[in-house]
Amino acid sequence: MLAVAIDRETIRKFDVAGPRYTSYPTAPVWSDEVHERVYIERLKVFGQSEKVLSLYIHIPFCRTLCAYCGCNVIVRKQDDKYADEYLSCLFKEMDLVAQYIGRKKTIRQLHWGGGTPTYLSEKQIERLFQKTAEVFNVDLKGEIAIEIDPRTATKEKIDRLRALGFNRLSMGIQDLDPNVQKAVNREQPYEMIGDLYAYCRQAGFRSINFDLIYGLPFQTTESFSRTVSRVIGLKPDRIALYSFALVPWLKKHQKKIDEATLPPSDVKLDIFLQARSQLLDAGYQAIAMDHFALEGDELAKAFREGGLYRNFMGYTVKPADEYIGLGLTSISFLEDIYAHNHKALPEYYRLLRAGMLPVERGKILSMDDRIRQWTIGALMCRFRIDKNEFKKKFETSFDGYFTEEQAHIGRCVKDGLMKVDGETVEATELGKIFIRNICMGFDRYLRKQDAPGRFSRTV
Ligand SMILES: C[S@@+](CC[C@H](N)C(=O)[O-])C[C@H]1O[C@@H](n2cnc3c(N)ncnc32)[C@H](O)[C@@H]1O
Ligand code: SF4
Missing domain, CATH: 3.80.30.20 (tm_1862 like domain)
Structure with missing residues (x-):
């Protein structure tokens, strides 16, 4: 017996292209x-x-x-x-x-x-x-x-x-x-x-x-x-x-x-x-x-x-x-930055032979990035956000900070992906399967006109 019954219409609705959130902001x-x-x-x-x-x-x-x-x-x-x-x-x-x-x-x-x-x-x-x-x-x-x-x-x-x-x-x-x-x-x-x-x-x-x-x-x-x-x-x-x-x-x-x-x-x-x-x-x-x-x-x-x-x-x-990641294409996360090594082997070799570290690109995280990184991390690892924990960590209220996201949370609740219970926001059984869709609503960069490249599909 399947743990959650999901019909085709639900799949069609949630099967979109989206990040896997091994990092936030995404590469x-x-x-x-x-x-x-x-x-x-x-x-x-x-x-x-x-x-x-x-x-x-x-x-x-x-x-x-x-x-x-x-x-x-x-x-x-x-x-x-x-x-x-x-x-x-x-x-x-x-x-x-x-x-x-x-x-x-x-x-x-x-x-x-x-x-x-x-x-x-x-x-x-x-x-x-x-x-x-x-x-x-x-x-x-x-x-x-x-x-x-x-x-x-x-x-x-x-x-x-x-x-x-x-x-x-x-x-x-x-x-x-x-x-x-x-x-x-x-x-x-x-x-x-x-x-x-x-x-x-x-x-x-x-x-x-x-x-x-x-x-x-x-x-x-x-x-x-x-x-x-x-x-x-x-x-x-x-x-x-x-x-x-x-x-x-x-x-x-x-x-x-x-x-x-x-x-x-x-x-x-x-x-x-x-x-x-x-x-x-x-x-x-x-x-x-x-x-x-x-x-x-x-x-x-x-x-x-x-x-x-x-x-x-x-x-x-x-x-x-x-x-710290070492080697071709490796990623490091140190203090407040992601650093990504070169992807091409000849360039990786050339820089190291010249005594240089082979970093190609990365991201310096703003405070907003860190708040969203923590929020998406909590959803990916625990399927829930504790608003009190959020407040303690960032000295601001979850609802006050995420005013724009309230509509997304409301839609997720209506679609049966999330439930809000007092001080916790939690993924339902259905929401656990479509957790990437929930996280996407907290990803500020996906909203921009010049939203980043293409991702694999969530289903
Ligand atoms: C680096 S590989 C594991 C070690 C070794 N190269 C191997 O394949 O046995 C890491 C894992 O990524 C997963 N993987 C690779 N390409 C994938 C893809 N396109 N979609 C989903 N998973 C993928 C595979 O399950 C693979 O075992
Ligand atoms: S090509 Fe095959 S063996 Fe090599 S990393 Fe990919 S999955 Fe592993």
Whole structure:
């Protein structure tokens, strides 16, 4: 049985293009107001504080390209020379960042993402970890996580990662149906995944996450329901159930996907709702927008207790004070700025070889940005806003500040997306599914004539 009944008319109404709010303000409104000098100033201020750090490291390489991929990737056949060249510049970036910070900071959360971090050889994995541990204090009791691709994660690499101190991993599964896998150029049999998963469990990782995507070519409610059943059978601690983001104007290779093979939006939503109810029935708790965790998992507990946070690494229980991203296309959030690294590899290499930090653009947040950032964050992580908490934090009343937004809140209440109860504004069960639509009403930049670029659809 589905948890929420949704008809086609509702889907049509709410299926609009909208941001996923991994940041606010969203990346399309960033500009060159943030450049190397601005970033260096913030690194220095951070260095003078006692604040701790979340560090993200981006490894952009993949051996082959998955047709649906929306990540920042560079396709290279397996050859150590590509990653060796990349690591040499990444180490320069790490040294520069550490030099401007001016002291050895503690990393509470370390995350390697991509692309494919397991594109690195065992030796390269070891070198990168050791370099990080030389430059920073890596808190081995913190979250040390890596995204792995089952096709490139050998058992030897898993052993090496565990021995170094990695305690969490996230596996790209997407879909287990052979027809879907073939259509998206990502063939990885269930047996191989099951075998690797058992090995990782035995190796003692504290938490294992699976990434799934709904809305891919040739998916049907039945086929994806089989995928979800098999995933449930393996019992990963967490599952990210992503909506396929089709953005061919940003990711040219997605143009190769024949749209006639994609499930229409009502079927896509059915696939999601079916998967969601299977996961809930199996004891997973729905966490914020698109994550699920076993009831005993610390993420589920934090969500129940209102202690969940979101950054570019996803949802987290233990937010560090500041967030630094290293590598091609990485994003940092320091003090009051977002800083975004260059996307083109030659430029990234050129700047670092010249001794410069490869910052391309970003955003300096105004007070209004920070207030809306907090509000959208509360909706994405907790599905609710406590007006008293808002007042305490910003010394102004929620209703007084958001006068223009009252009409949006009223519409959301009328549409059954939100309810207002005394001092709290809360998403309903329906509103939780369309949380991006609710957040969009608080996004000041979407209202402007020159509203930022195009986004994927909310369904
Ligand atoms: C960097 S990848 C994970 C690591 C590794 N590259 C892999 O694919 O196994 C991060 C995740 O983003 C998700 N993803 C990639 N492209 C997407 C898209 N267009 N829409 C929704 N999710 C997407 C996938 O679930 C993928 O596992
Ligand atoms: S989904 Fe993962 S493996 Fe596939 S192209 Fe994207 S980053 Fe690479």
